[in-house]
Amino acid sequence: MQGIWTTERIREAEGRLFAVTPEGELMRRASFGLSVQLADFLEDHTGGVSGRRVVLLVGSGDNGGDALWAGAFLRRRGVAVTAILLKPEKAHPAGLKALKRAGGRAVSAEDGPQWIARADVVVDGIVGISASGSLRPDAARLVDLVEAPIVAVDLPSGVDPDTGAVDGPAVRATRTVTFGGLKPVHVLAPSWCGEVVLVDIGLRPELGEPQLRRLDIVDVAAAWPVPGPEDDKYSQGVVGIAAGSATYPGAAVLAAGSAVRATSGLVRYAGHAADIVRAQWPEVIATGTVADAGRVQAWVVGPGIGTGSDGRDVLRYVLGQGVPVCADADATTIIAKSPDVLDARDPDTPLVLTPHAGEYERLMGRKPGPDRVTAAREAAKKYNAVVLLKGHCTVIAAPDGRIAVNRPRGAWLATAGSGDVLSGLVGALLAAGSDPWLAAAAAADVHSLAGAIAAQNAPTSASGLVHAIPEAIRAIRSLTS
Numbered sequence: 001m002q003g004i005w006t007t008e009r010i011r012e013a014e015g016r017l018f019a020v021t022p023e024g025e026l027m028r029r030a031s032f033g034l035s036v037q038l039a040d041f042l043e044d045h046t047g048g049v050s051g052r053r054v055v056l057l058v059g060s061g062d063n064g065g066d067a068l069w070a071g072a073f074l075r076r077r078g079v080a081v082t083a084i085l086l087k088p089e090k091a092h093p094a095g096l097k098a099l100k101r102a103g104g105r106a107v108s109a110e111d112g113p114q115w116i117a118r119a120d121v122v123v124d125g126i127v128g129i130s131a132s133g134s135l136r137p138d139a140a141r142l143v144d145l146v147e148a149p150i151v152a153v154d155l156p157s158g159v160d161p162d163t164g165a166v167d168g169p170a171v172r173a174t175r176t177v178t179f180g181g182l183k184p185v186h187v188l189a190p191s192w193c194g195e196v197v198l199v200d201i202g203l204r205p206e207l208g209e210p211q212l213r214r215l216d217i218v219d220v221a222a223a224w225p226v227p228g229p230e231d232d233k234y235s236q237g238v239v240g241i242a243a244g245s246a247t248y249p250g251a252a253v254l255a256a257g258s259a260v261r262a263t264s265g266l267v268r269y270a271g272h273a274a275d276i277v278r279a280q281w282p283e284v285i286a287t288g289t290v291a292d293a294g295r296v297q298a299w300v301v302g303p304g305i306g307t308g309s310d311g312r313d314v315l316r317y318v319l320g321q322g323v324p325v326c327a328d329a330d331a332t333t334i335i336a337k338s339p340d341v342l343d344a345r346d347p348d349t350p351l352v353l354t355p356h357a358g359e360y361e362r363l364m365g366r367k368p369g370p371d372r373v374t375a376a377r378e379a380a381k382k383y384n385a386v387v388l389l390k391g392h393c394t395v396i397a398a399p400d401g402r403i404a405v406n407r408p409r410g411a412w413l414a415t416a417g418s419g420d421v422l423s424g425l426v427g428a429l430l431a432a433g434s435d436p437w438l439a440a441a442a443a444a445d446v447h448s449l450a451g452a453i454a455a456q457n458a459p460t461s462a463s464g465l466v467h468a469i470p471e472a473i474r475a476i477r478s479l480t481s
């Protein structure tokens with residue numbers, strides 16, 4: 001699992017490391033690592049290093065210092081380096097001296113455009129973890145002129161380091177070189193960071209437990225249930241799907257199909273779409289009502305059930321069964337409208353809520369806002385449930401404070417019925433007895449991989465996602481075994 005630390009924790013850890021390291025050593029490690037990455041990037045993008053032109057955009061803090069020192073290292077490899085100083089009087093003095101000593105050039109922002117026009121690569125050293133707000137106008141004007149690929153130092157300037165939010169001009173980087181540990185921006189704003197490379201500066205022992213996590217493929221593979229020689233169709237966990245209605249039978253077909261394809265074992269279905277589910281998925285045992293469904297080890301409830309009294313009764317019933325529940329779509333709206341349905345639940349029984357932004361607003365009475373991690377954490381606390389807040393970077397919060405951020409693989413998942421597929425995946429893992437936070441996080445990862453496989457760079461559909469699930473699981477397992 002990858003760890004991610006808030007900038008506050010990074011700063012505290014850096015403070016401790018500073019105290020036991022010679023002055024300037026950490027910046028030397030960071031900027032040397034940055035220069036290696038820049039040389040590698042030049043090689044990739046221009047086919048060489050020596051004689052290439054690099055422009056540094058240099059702000060007033062240590063982020064600019066990193067850029068200036070990296071520029072000095074690049075000079076030794078024959079790169080032509082020009083630093084554009086946004087605040088010349090505040091540019092990192094030692095870094096600036098080192099760059100000039102190495103034969104680099106420093107110019108003012110007014111003289112910047114002509115150098116930007118000729119750059120092979122532009123380095124964003126405008127602002128790092130002390131950033132607040134979007135790019136200021138002077139920096140924004142220069143960034144706007146850049147046509148060359150940008151390598152960001154630590155993080156793309158203008159993007160909030162702790163939330164990944166962007167509310168004005170910001171740098172869109174092709175590669176981001178960060179130091180010591182990943183920060184939230186790197187997993188919450190991947191489309192602004194580009195490829196993220198972590199340079200080790202010896203900070204890890206000082207960092208402690210991460211505040212956020214991202215599952216690696218090995219974690220997903222380990223979390224995915226695989227039948228053993230002693231297993232039968234019941235022992236792996238039976239999942240029940242309470243979804244669909246006469247108006248929305250498709251939601252039932254998608255959620256049930258997703259559960260069928262996610263794990264081995266048995267899927268039951270209960271609801272008004274029993275005939276069509278049976279026709280599409282003959283292996284599903286389908287009945288008309290949840291009371292007739294038979295025993296299950298987890299329920300998925302909500303997709304397409306409607307928000308009326310029938311749906312409420314179904315939700316109340318499954319919440320009262322003492323098994324884990326994934327409450328999705330209409331079920332989240334019912335909970336928001338009639339929170340008393342939750343009285344049916346034994347508080348120790350796992351509950352996973354899977355709201356998109358609109359459903360979140362109904363559940364919490366406010367929009368998730370730019371800080372989606374805090375938003376998910378607060379909902380998890382309020383409902384004593386795992387909350388999977390959907391989006392490009394889905395955030396999964398557990399009531400005990402664990403947070404996972406999902407790795408997006410494009411945006412093809414933004415297709416009708418995609419959420420129904422996700423709920424089937426979550427339900428299948430819950431039925432297998434997985435920890436609910438891990439179940440939700442692993443399901444989100446397989447969902448995004450199935451999206452990428454189904455789409456292959458062209459539009460797909462929720463049905464396409466369902467069919468790609470085994471291939472996604474196969475890919476994850478083959479990469480780790």
Ligand SMILES: NC(=O)C1=CN([C@@H]2O[C@H](COP(=O)(O)OP(=O)(O)OC[C@H]3O[C@@H](n4cnc5c(N)ncnc54)[C@H](O)[C@@H]3O)[C@@H](O)[C@H]2O)[C@@H](O)CC1
Pocket residue numbers: 014015018026027030031059060061062063064066126127128129130131132133134135136139153154158179201
């Ligand atoms: N502290 C350490 O141990 C290390 C720090 N390093 C570098 O130091 C950086 C942090 O440096 P600093 O704390 O000096 O601060 P920054 O370089 O992040 O920011 C400098 C100043 O820019 C101004 N600023 C804030 N928001 C801005 C905006 N939107 N537009 C323009 N200016 C803005 C603020 O006055 C801020 O103090 C890290 O991101 C990293 O690049 C690395 O050298 C590794 C070691």
Ligand SMILES: Nc1ncnc2c1ncn2[C@@H]1O[C@H](COP(=O)(O)OP(=O)(O)O)[C@@H](O)[C@H]1O
Pocket residue numbers: 329356390391392393394408410411412413414415416417418419420421422447
């Ligand atoms: N831009 C995007 N990039 C990546 N994933 C997305 C994007 N938009 C939506 N998704 C994902 O697609 C799914 C949509 O679910 P949902 O909103 O419930 O749709 P539906 O109700 O049509 O099933 C979620 O898993 C969400 O995270």
Ligand SMILES: [K+]
Pocket residue numbers: 063124125126127128152153154155156157
């Ligand atoms: K930066």
